[in-house]
Amino acid sequence: MLSETLNAVPLTTGRFPSNLYSLSSFVACVILMPINFVECIRRYYNKDFNNPLGETIKKNAEFFDLFIDFKSFVDFFLLQDLVIEDYSAIKLFLQNDLTFTKDPRPQLVADWFVFYKNQMEFLENRNNRIAKIRLDDENYIK
Numbered sequence: 743m744l745s746e747t748l749n750a751v752p753l754t755t756g757r758f759p760s761n762l763y764s765l766s767s768f769v770a771c772v773i774l775m776p777i778n779f780v781e782c783i784r785r786y787y788n789k790d791f792n793n794p795l796g797e798t799i800k801k802n803a804e805f806f807d808l809f810i811d812f813k814s815f816v817d818f819f820l821l822q823d824l825v826i827e828d829y830s831a832i833k834l835f836l837q838n839d840l841t842f843t844k845d846p847r848p849q850l851v852a853d854w855f856v857f858y859k860n861q862m863e864f865l866e867n868r869n870n871r872i873a874k875i876r877l878d879d880e881n882y883i884k
Contacts, residue, residue, distance in 0.1 A: 777824065777832055777833075777834060777835060777840075777846070778794070778840070778842065778846055779795070780816075780821060780824050780825070780832055781793070781832045781840045782794065782795040782796065782799060783799065783806070783812065783815060784812050784825075784829075784831075784832060786799045786800070786806055786812075787806075787811050787812035787815070788812070793842055794842050812829055813829045816829060820868055820871050820872060820875075821868070822871070823863075823864050823867040823868055823871075824864065835856070835857045835860040835861055835864075836848060836853055836856060836857050836860075
């Protein structure tokens, strides 16, 4: 569910690089754990390409450079609830590392419940942010 929400968001610009969707590393990052996708994007803006999508994102720099920096990317796609307040790190749904060396999915049933709760909380917060923009003319993205 979350991956469908995050996958749909960039398509609204009409400029999301189509070749990203054909790559298995992209599918693994986004479908299995969308937080990893956002972390790869964060690293791109920090000039750190040592991640599963680093080279692919670099090849699509024209798209990502439209946003100038990570904060602009996050703000444009209303992903503020996935990052800490100063945008310097990703909020994890589970306490796992972002080294991309381990399977990031929940391994225990209890972890799945934590993951699901945090995922639903993110979606609710994001939906509230979208509703606020729709209802409050002063908050339209210009």
